Amino acid sequence: MRFCPFLAIPLLFMLQIGHLSFDSPFVLAPLAGYTDLPFRLLCRKFGAGYCVSEMISCHGLVYQQKNTLRMLASIPEEKPVAYQLFGSDPEAMADAAEIMASFGPDMLDINMGCPVRKVTKSGAGAALMTDPGLAEAILTKIVARVSLPITVKIRSGRDSHSINAPAFAKMIEDNGASAITIHARTWSQGFSGCIDKTIITEVKKAVSIPVIGNGDIHSCQEGRRMIEETGCDGVMIGRGALGNPWVFQDTGRPDEMREIISGARAHLALIEEFLPAERVLGYIKNHLSRYFKGLPGSSVLRQNIFSAPNLAALKQQLEPYCF
Numbered sequence: 001m002r003f004c005p006f007l008a009i010p011l012l013f014m015l016q017i018g019h020l021s022f023d024s025p026f027v028l029a030p031l032a033g034y035t036d037l038p039f040r041l042l043c044r045k046f047g048a049g050y051c052v053s054e055m056i057s058c059h060g061l062v063y064q065q066k067n068t069l070r071m072l073a074s075i076p077e078e079k080p081v082a083y084q085l086f087g088s089d090p091e092a093m094a095d096a097a098e099i100m101a102s103f104g105p106d107m108l109d110i111n112m113g114c115p116v117r118k119v120t121k122s123g124a125g126a127a128l129m130t131d132p133g134l135a136e137a138i139l140t141k142i143v144a145r146v147s148l149p150i151t152v153k154i155r156s157g158r159d160s161h162s163i164n165a166p167a168f169a170k171m172i173e174d175n176g177a178s179a180i181t182i183h184a185r186t187w188s189q190g191f192s193g194c195i196d197k198t199i200i201t202e203v204k205k206a207v208s209i210p211v212i213g214n215g216d217i218h219s220c221q222e223g224r225r226m227i228e229e230t231g232c233d234g235v236m237i238g239r240g241a242l243g244n245p246w247v248f249q250d251t252g253r254p255d256e257m258r259e260i261i262s263g264a265r266a267h268l269a270l271i272e273e274f275l276p277a278e279r280v281l282g283y284i285k286n287h288l289s290r291y292f293k294g295l296p297g298s299s300v301l302r303q304n305i306f307s308a309p310n311l312a313a314l315k316q317q318l319e320p321y322c323f
């Protein structure tokens, strides 16, 4: 626990980025295929300080592709929200950032950490950490064109022999970013192996802008431990929030099936409200079954959810638990 040096009272963990202050240091990570408007709204209602959209292609925005523009859907209740941009062409990234900013987010986040081949093969995502000059060109152009706080999400480096996150973070700070998120794995690790928290400590030491630590956090308690151990200012939670928006609350996921169903139904209601009808069924199946993962006797319920032919049949599966 950190203490105020003068009053010897515990300090509440406060996260502030640029002019924005957040009521929780815990942030919903960008998760492609998951962190759209309904899930972000849900996580905000459950206590996330702010949420980050799925990564959005700069070219999709510049060419005004319908599916890409749809990813910018938002409503005032979810604020503060950050939209995440990916790409590797500085001019296209700056044009896209301007388009994004016109949709009214509170921050823009630049993806410099995605290890997926589809993204890195064009020099975007984690590949930018191997080309700091290009990363710098992208950042300076965006900072010059957009007045919102810009954050950057990075990894530790390419592999364990080329950890460059601290120097890279310093470059990011020097070029006008307002915060850095560090997923403490290397590009070559993908999502496997363990995170190395010492990299978060090193990044925090290298810069004076806020640092958000990320990787393998599944509760507020674990998150607070990360803050205490590394000195980071906030903690980003990704997979730990899937089927578990309670991860943003001290009490964590409830034990009672009735309460879990109530959370799942709140999510279902938001999906029905905000997604086009034709996308609801497949999408909710993906999310819903995660709520029951690992619970005793849940495999039949999960199977029934997956095989439900329509929304009415799916909702019927939940009925027995809604007493």
Ligand SMILES: Cc1cc2nc3c(=O)[nH]c(=O)nc-3n(C[C@H](O)[C@H](O)[C@H](O)COP(=O)(O)O)c2cc1C
Pocket (backbone or CB within 6 Å): 029, 030, 031, 032, 033, 053, 054, 055, 084, 111, 113, 114, 153, 183, 191, 214, 215, 216, 217, 236, 237, 238, 239, 240
């Ligand atoms: C399904 C999935 C999709 C992801 N999509 C993105 C993305 O769009 N942008 C990004 O920066 N990171 C993305 N990530 C990485 C997460 O934001 C996060 O850094 C990573 O999962 C580690 O955090 P966690 O252990 O809390 O999940 C994704 C991860 C997963 C598992």
